[in-house]
Amino acid sequence: MVGAGTKVLLRCCAHLQRSLIRRYSTDPQICIVGSGPAGFGVAQSILKHHPTARVDMFEQSPVPYGLIRRGVSPDHQDVKNCIHGYERTAVLPRFSFYGNIEVGSALPLVELQAAYHAVVLCTGAQEERKLGIPGENLRNIFTSLQFVGWYNGDTNHQDVDVDVGGRTVVIVGHGNVALDCARMLLKPTHMFKDTDISPVAYNKLMESKINKVYLVGRRGPLQMACTRKELSEIADLEGVVTKVDTDVFTPAVNQAINNKDLKRRKQHRLVKYLMKVANIENKHISKEFEIKYLRSPHSITTNDDVTIAGVNFNINKLEGDNVYEPLVTSSRELEHISCDLLISCIGYTNKQFDPNIPYKGGKMVHDNGRIQPGLYASGWCRDGPLGVLADTSNSSTQTSTSVLNDIDDLITDKPSCRGYNDVLPTLEEKNIDVITWHRWQTID
Amino acid sequence: MLHQKTCGLLRTFFSRSSFSNNCVLRTSNAKSGQRFKTTDFKPLRRHSTLLKQCSQYSFPFSRLHSTNESLNSEADACPEAERVKITYVDRDGETHDINAKVGDNVMYLAQKHDLDVEGACEASLACCTCHVYVENHFDKLSEIDEEEEDMLDLAPFLQENSRLSCQIILSKELDGIVVRIPSATRNFYVDGHKPKPH
Numbered sequence: 001m002v003g004a005g006t007k008v009l010l011r012c013c014a015h016l017q018r019s020l021i022r023r024y025s026t027d028p029q030i031c032i033v034g035s036g037p038a039g040f041g042v043a044q045s046i047l048k049h050h051p052t053a054r055v056d057m058f059e060q061s062p063v064p065y066g067l068i069r070r071g072v073s074p075d076h077q078d079v080k081n082c083i084h085g086y087e088r089t090a091v092l093p094r095f096s097f098y099g100n101i102e103v104g105s106a107l108p109l110v111e112l113q114a115a116y117h118a119v120v121l122c123t124g125a126q127e128e129r130k131l132g133i134p135g136e137n138l139r140n141i142f143t144s145l146q147f148v149g150w151y152n153g154d155t156n157h158q159d160v161d162v163d164v165g166g167r168t169v170v171i172v173g174h175g176n177v178a179l180d181c182a183r184m185l186l187k188p189t190h191m192f193k194d195t196d197i198s199p200v201a202y203n204k205l206m207e208s209k210i211n212k213v214y215l216v217g218r219r220g221p222l223q224m225a226c227t228r229k230e231l232s233e234i235a236d237l238e239g240v241v242t243k244v245d246t247d248v249f250t251p252a253v254n255q256a257i258n259n260k261d262l263k264r265r266k267q268h269r270l271v272k273y274l275m276k277v278a279n280i281e282n283k284h285i286s287k288e289f290e291i292k293y294l295r296s297p298h299s300i301t302t303n304d305d306v307t308i309a310g311v312n313f314n315i316n317k318l319e320g321d322n323v324y325e326p327l328v329t330s331s332r333e334l335e336h337i338s339c340d341l342l343i344s345c346i347g348y349t350n351k352q353f354d355p356n357i358p359y360k361g362g363k364m365v366h367d368n369g370r371i372q373p374g375l376y377a378s379g380w381c382r383d384g385p386l387g388v389l390a391d392t393s394n395s396s397t398q399t400s401t402s403v404l405n406d407i408d409d410l411i412t413d414k415p416s417c418r419g420y421n422d423v424l425p426t427l428e429e430k431n432i433d434v435i436t437w438h439r440w441q442t443i444d
Numbered sequence: 445m446l447h448q449k450t451c452g453l454l455r456t457f458f459s460r461s462s463f464s465n466n467c468v469l470r471t472s473n474a475k476s477g478q479r480f481k482t483t484d485f486k487p488l489r490r491h492s493t494l495l496k497q498c499s500q501y502s503f504p505f506s507r508l509h510s511t512n513e514s515l516n517s518e519a520d521a522c523p524e525a526e527r528v529k530i531t532y533v534d535r536d537g538e539t540h541d542i543n544a545k546v547g548d549n550v551m552y553l554a555q556k557h558d559l560d561v562e563g564a565c566e567a568s569l570a571c572c573t574c575h576v577y578v579e580n581h582f583d584k585l586s587e588i589d590e591e592e593e594d595m596l597d598l599a600p601f602l603q604e605n606s607r608l609s610c611q612i613i614l615s616k617e618l619d620g621i622v623v624r625i626p627s628a629t630r631n632f633y634v635d636g637h638k639p640k641p642h
Contacts, residue, residue, distance in 0.1 A: 262602050265602065390572075
């Protein structure tokens with residue numbers, strides 16, 4: 001005969017046994033597509049918070065790290081320090097890196113979804129916005145991907161033929177990428193000597209005669225996408241004057257920056273800083289950095305049909321009641337700025353990753369990173385190509401929490417996922433030369 | 445692998461709240477199988493000594509017996525002129541009165557006392573994870589500089605009395621200061637190495 005107490009004890013043991021079997025009989029197989037900050041952020045979070053999950057990371061390039069490697073300037077080494085953390089993650093026993101695999105065409109997403117309990121898309125924003133104006137194909141015109149790739153040593157962009165023999169550069173865009181490009185041209189090149197700047201770019205820039213950089217954007221100071229810190233890195237440069245037409249600091253702008261709205265704090269600080277540093281001249285000025293507002297590129301001019309000679313801009317007006325999100329109307333009036341080099345830094349776009357993923361307004365439709373159970377996304381591919389490292393990390397933490405919340409059910413629904421072993425036949429069939437972490441370290 | 449399973453078992457027995465196998469603490473006693481929203485889960489507390497020790501494959505008994513008494517006695521040994529009282533209000537609203545001394549850094553002091561203040565960049569003004577609200581004596585704090593303001597721009601739930609605790613050094617003037625930890629922080633890796641606060 002079994003007493004009541006013993007029955008309770010037996011029931012508890014049975015429950016514990018069942019739950020242990022359920023929890024520990026299958027190790028979750030997680031696949032992350034993309035090896036940039038979003039991907040590594042999710043990987044680190046999952047490995048930290050789950051004792052047995054396996055994480056496989058697929059990357060289309062043979063080289064990992066995404067924009068951290070390709071997009072961060074040589075003089076921003078502290079931002080790149082996160083790579084140390086990624087390196088430590090990459091050698092963990094429950095983590096594997098598989099480079100040179102393009103998910104989508106070479107390895108279909110549905111196959112990954114069948115092989116893994118959860119697939120997390122961290123593919124970033126793949127395409128650049130184009131100016132879309134006449135003359136865009138003339139010589140010495142570059143997109144930010146090309147120019148930044150060039151000075152960062154991206155193997156795809158080492159033969160980009162940047163001519164820095166002229167005096168004047170026009171950069172279209174008011175974000176941090178535009179500021180990075182401006183700073184590369186305004187900062188004394190010898191200051192990049194001990195950085196990981198591309199040697200090709202370093203040698204070319206040492207010969208540079210550039211002494212005027214325009215930073216041109218289509219809206220006003222309250223709409224600038226850059227941050228005060230990055231702007232100060234140029235404004236604080238010795239020998240460089242930051243010029244701004246003070247007409248853009250309208251009464252409406254002045255009123256806005258003095259209100260206490262904490263949500264707009266970043267923008268207010270940026271504009272106040274700009275007002276403080278604008279137009280301070282002294283006799284040691286050798287270079288000019290001029291920020292132009294209310295200008296949209298109209299067409300590119302040339303003197304010889306080969307190389308750029310300048311850019312025509314439409315002059316814009318800001319209207320409406322919302323001083324932060326005004327209506328932008330373009331007049332027919334044109335202003336011409338002569339220049340020898342043009343760099344466009346007008347942002348990126350997401351192309352539709354997979355026809356089965358719902359999009360709205362250029363962003364994926366998701367719930368805290370969950371597109372559907374088993375399919376997740378983080379970073380720029382999910383919410384559009386905006387935000388700095390901090391925002392991407394936040395996004396990855398949110399997404400990994402969703403994955404961890406679902407993991408019990410995902411294992412129950414797909415008890416026989418074998419992860420990489422299930423996709424290996426496809427990779428072999430298509431003769432894909434997979435770059436493992438060990439091989440990448442040999443290449444590096 | 446086996447070690448991990450043992451630690452998992454220990455977690456099941458020792459955790460204060462109901463616990464799922466994915467190591468994220470539930471704040472409510474919800475039923476197994478229920479779907480949770482992200483907001484149901486507190487971020488895993490790094491200072492949860494039991495879990496941290498488990499993940500490092502060691503037993504936590506030494507930490508279970510630690511108290512704040514030995515830490516407070518250090519401050520008590522100082523002359524009166526050097527002693528500063530500080531109260532931390534944690535995420536659950538619980539107050540922690542600490543006897544500190546002049547020169548103590550508010551962020552490191554919190555970590556020393558097992559309070560949930562992160563410091564991902566180790567006080568180098570490259571993150572906003574040590575963000576706190578200063579409930580009193582706000583005007584007596586040293587003037588904020590642009591670098592700290594740049595990082596505060598990134599902190600969620602910013603208020604008028606927000607500061608980065610890594611920049612607050614205790615002085616006698618700040619005696620009786622009350623510092624509240626916000627309900628959420630943004631964590632990002634400047635360098636992936638997470639500082640162990642102990």
